[in-house]
Amino acid sequence: PFTAQCPRRRWRAAHYDEVVMDDVQRAYDRRSAEYAELLGSMDAVHPADRALVDYWSSFITGRVLDVGCGPGHWTGYLHQRGLAIGGLDLSPRFVDHARAAFPHLKFDVGSLDAIPAASGALDGVLAWYSLVHLTPGRVPEALSEFARVLRPGGRLLLGFFEGPEVAAFEHAVVTAYSWPVAALSQHLRTAGFEVEETHSRTGPGYRPHGAITALRHS
DSSP, X not given: OHHHHHXXXXXXXXXXXXXXXXXXXXXXXXXXXXXXXXXXXXGGSOHHHHHHHHHHHTTOOSEEEXXXXXXXXXXXXXXXXXXXXXXXXXXXXXXXXXXXXXXXXXXXXXXXXXXXXXXXXEEEEEEESOSTTSOGGGXXXXXXHHHHHEEEEEEEEEEEEEOSSXXXXXXXXXXXXXXXXXHHHHHHHHXXXXXXXXXXXXXXXXXXEEEEEEEEOO
């Protein structure tokens, strides 16, 4: 019967997600040095992205976590702007690089759907292209975890690949997904956020990019 199969189907889906994230971790570990050299500095950041993150961060006074921090360049940059910030990443080699580059900051290895922070402990979460490798069914869980660790009124900023539908594509490191702004916004509302602003940019030679700022409901 269908009801008897549901637990097994859920187990298979969860197991598949675990395998996918293991693949993501290994892929970034293998290419961490290359990634850090090419993209792991603020010099590689698009000016529009920097302006958006600057504006978002100007409203934050408490603790912030850079989730999916990679080699730590955004973490270091926001610390220079006066934020109390740390970083979290799935890749141990990325975390090693971030610790070496920014020894005065705290970086941890961990998953974005099991953030090592108490409920309501954070004033801000930066998730800059941190969801792009999650299978679509796992994204709501990650957004709920962001909502858990943010205080009421806390701020979230998502960066992601934008597209007309949720679709997988061959990313330079490992399979990634594009999202319509409307679909991701709806998941945010379901997770307990108020969508504040949405942004899009595109240009020749790269995929469209999207960003959403959101507030944790009181």
